[in-house]
Amino acid sequence: MQLKDQAAIVTGGASGLGAATARRLAKEGAKVAICDVNAKLAETVAKEIGGVAVTCDVADSASAEAAIAAAAKAHGPARVLINCAGIGVAKRVIGREGPMALADFDRVIRINLIGSFNMIRLAAADMTKLEPLTTGERGVMISTASIAAYDGQIGQAAYSASKGGIVGMTLPIAREFAQFGIRVLAIAPGLFLTPLLAALPQEAQDSLAAAVPFPHRLGDPSEFASLVMQMIDNAYLNGEVVRLDASLRMAPK
Template sequence: MQLKDQAAIVTGGASGLGAATARRLAAQGAKVAVCDLNAKLAESVAAEIGGIALVCDVADAAAAEAAVAQAAKAHGPARVLVNCAGIGVAKRVIGREGPMALADFDKVIKVNLIGSFNMLRLATTEMSKLEPLATGERGVVISTASIAAYDGQIGQAAYSASKGGIVAMTLPIARELAQFGIRVLTIAPGLFMTPLLAGLPQEAQDSLAAAIPFPRRLGQADEFASLALHMIDNPYLNGEVVRLDAALRMAPR
């Protein structure tokens, strides 16, 4: 799909992987809606790339419906949705104070898994009504999982479950939406230099990087964005989850 003048929505677009993807989409001529809970950062990124900022809790049905409607009003229905919004809570199932609070598990599932599905169901409904492009496609959805979906570490039960759900729903949704010419894909990143990891001491960053086979460093957000753009550009990629992890397989802890 050629991105020039096409409408796109990026959730979690105010920072990290989402911001990098929003910038790359805009650089290709897309009209980008930056969705995030952080209004100030979303407005900053949107102003930089000539897009619009939308404050949105992706796990809330009404908030997501409003955001998709606002994006469509400004740019027309989106042909591209990139789900980058997500959170992580590192807690053991049985901790020093007893069992993990169910609310902690619930919140991660709601934001990461339900939030991704929520945005997907709304955006693809609008995509299905668009005229097909010359390639026959009407749109592309890219969600963000994690290598924790495959080899999650101790303390990542909620996070791994949420990301594993994203992996598991990729193929069945791709099969269902094939009738509309909508492609559905997922990226499962490894250890990336996101704001969370960037805040760690250099020694801690170096320790994490040492476990990565090659290249022996943390991933850069622009490398995630580059893969997202390739997925959008390549019409034969569909129903696939791509690990972007430099061959990392995480140890139990």
């Protein structure tokens, strides 16, 4: 799909993988709506790339509906949806203070998994009504899973479950949306230099990077954005989850 003048939505687009993707989409000529709970950061990135910022809680139905409507009002219905919004919580199922609070598990599932599904269902409702492009496509949807979906570590039960859910729903949704010419994909990134990891001491960053087989470093968000572009461009890629992890397989802890 050629991106010039096409409308795109990036959730979690105010920082990290989402911001890098929003910048790359805009560079390729797309009209980008940045949906994020951090309105101030979203405005900053939107101003930088000539896009529009939309405050959005992806796990809330009304908030997501309003965000989709606002993005469509600014740029028209989106042909591209990139789900990058998410959180990570490291907690053991049974910790020093007893069982993990159910609310903590619920929050991760709601934001990471239900939030991704929520945006997919709402964006698809508009996308299915678009005229197909010359390739027969109406759109592309890409969600962010994680290698934790496959190699979850101790303390990642909630996070791994949420990302495993994204992996699990990618193929059935791709099969359902095939009739509309909408491709559905996911990326499972490894260790990337996002704001969360960048806040760690350099020694800790170096230790994490040393575990990566090759190249021996943390991933750069621009490399995630590059894979997003390749997925959008390759019309035969559909229903797939691609690991982007420099062959890293995480240890139990």
